[in-house]
Amino acid sequence: MDNQIEVIIKNEKGRIDKVLNERLANHSRSQIQQWIKEQCVSIDHKVIKANYKVSSGDKIIIEIPEPEELDLVPENLDLEIVYEDDDVAVVNKPQGMVVHPSAGHPNGTLVNGLLYQVKNLSTINDVVRPGIVHRIDKDTSGLLMVAKNDHAHESLAQQLKDKTSLRKYVALVHGEIPHEKGRIEAPIGRSKVNRKMQAVIEGGKPAVTHFEVLKRFEGFTLIELQLETGRTHQIRVHMQYIGYPVAGDPLYGPKKTLKGNGQFLHAKLLGFEHPTTDASMVFEAPLPEIFEKTLTTLQEKD
Numbered sequence: 001m002d003n004q005i006e007v008i009i010k011n012e013k014g015r016i017d018k019v020l021n022e023r024l025a026n027h028s029r030s031q032i033q034q035w036i037k038e039q040c041v042s043i044d045h046k047v048i049k050a051n052y053k054v055s056s057g058d059k060i061i062i063e064i065p066e067p068e069e070l071d072l073v074p075e076n077l078d079l080e081i082v083y084e085d086d087d088v089a090v091v092n093k094p095q096g097m098v099v100h101p102s103a104g105h106p107n108g109t110l111v112n113g114l115l116y117q118v119k120n121l122s123t124i125n126d127v128v129r130p131g132i133v134h135r136i137d138k139d140t141s142g143l144l145m146v147a148k149n150d151h152a153h154e155s156l157a158q159q160l161k162d163k164t165s166l167r168k169y170v171a172l173v174h175g176e177i178p179h180e181k182g183r184i185e186a187p188i189g190r191s192k193v194n195r196k197m198q199a200v201i202e203g204g205k206p207a208v209t210h211f212e213v214l215k216r217f218e219g220f221t222l223i224e225l226q227l228e229t230g231r232t233h234q235i236r237v238h239m240q241y242i243g244y245p246v247a248g249d250p251l252y253g254p255k256k257t258l259k260g261n262g263q264f265l266h267a268k269l270l271g272f273e274h275p276t277t278d279a280s281m282v283f284e285a286p287l288p289e290i291f292e293k294t295l296t297t298l299q300e301k302d
Contacts, residue, residue, distance in 0.1 A: 003065075009058040016041070016052045025154075025161035029126065035062055037263075047273050060248040072130075073100060077113035082283050083141065087275050089131075091144050092285045095261040099135045099144070114146060121146070122153035132158055134230060139262020141288050142169070144268035155275035160230060166271030169225045169235060170214070170287065172264035172294065173244040174254065177221045181212040188231040197251055198233045200241045207231045209238045215299040217238070219249060220258075223269075223284040235265060260290050 001119040002022065005024070012019045017036060021029040032041075049133045054060075091171070098105040114121060114131055121131030124147070131146045133156045145165075147153035155222045159165040189204030191197040208228035214220040221244065225235055236252045237246055245253040249263040258264065271282040287295075 001217045003063065005062040005064065007052045007060040007062070009056055009060065014049060014052055014053060015050070016054050016060070018255060019054050019060075025157045035064070036052055036202045038065065038209040040065060041273060042223075045084070046059065058267035069186060072112060072115055072118035073107060074119075075112040076116050077108060077110075078109070079110070079113040079117050079214045083281070084118065087148055088156070089114070089148060090270060090283050091146060091280075093141060093144055093267075095139050095141045095288060095290075098138045100129045100132055101179075108146070118146065122148065124150050124153045124157075134160060136267050137233065137263075137265075139237075139248075140265045140267065141285075142267025143283055143285050145270060145272060147275075152155050152275040156272060159272050163228055164273070166269060166282065167227045167267065169227070170249045170268045170291075171223055171225060171235060171239065172258070172268045172291070173221050173223060174219065174247055175220065175255070176216050176220060176242045177213055177223065179213075181210070182242075184211070184242060186238060186241055188234060188237055190279055198231065198237045200237060205229075205231055207234050207238065209235060210266075211239075215295075217295075218302055220298060222295065236263060257293055260294060261288075264291055264294065267292060273296065 003119055005025055007020060014164045017029060017033050022033045024032065028201055033050060035041055041048055042061050044056050046295045081089055082092050083090040093110055096107045099111065101107065101109050111130060111132065123130060131148065131152060133145055133147050136142060145156055153180045186200040186206045187204030188198050188207040191199040206229060210226045210228065211223045213226055217252060227234065236246050236249055240252040246265050247253065247258045248260040266287055269284050274281050
């Protein structure tokens, strides 16, 4: 059935929401928790609670409720659609734009713009995130893949989980990194000091970031980064952790920094396998104008 998911537990252990989150690549943990709250999840015809711990052999049935009608207003935000076909779209998100609506950002988001320009979007995610397979921060610019139907969404989400998609970023960071390349492997979780921030913490989710130096300036380094995982604020947290915070970062950077429209971080390259044709798709977006101007200014000072 299209509105039912069946999961059989093998050797997994722990809370049901955590286990289902690991097994169901195309559904967020918050979505799974909502299904449990709405009594849509059962084992042996018995509705289970969020604190249920799975056992080997458990046959979990999820009855997916009919998607709610979106209470979102399509807005003409003149999005830069880099590519579009019947299954996917690739958009170049500007700095300052939130990806999907939330309590503090009910409109003016990428989703509002997609509903106006792209129209057909997948329904797998919750009602305020149609088509959204992955996100980048409000003040990070660059490329995002968007799913136009549920088949495409499942394929793209699985590629992210399997780490077969390609995501490269460019960042300008404080300090002059002495080595040419590096690999940062440090677990990330919510900060215990500031709930708005993430941090490298014991027991956090595994996170791996690769970087390579592109150019050094006086007091700054331009680097290219490739994500192996996709944790919230991953690049920003990892670069702060090793002592080279992203320039312009209001959360993780120093107070004295370069002026811009937030952090100097750009999702430059995006690659994935097309959900229907299996063709290899690779897209690249140029740096925002303010990023280019800042690099020119730093070059002139050297």
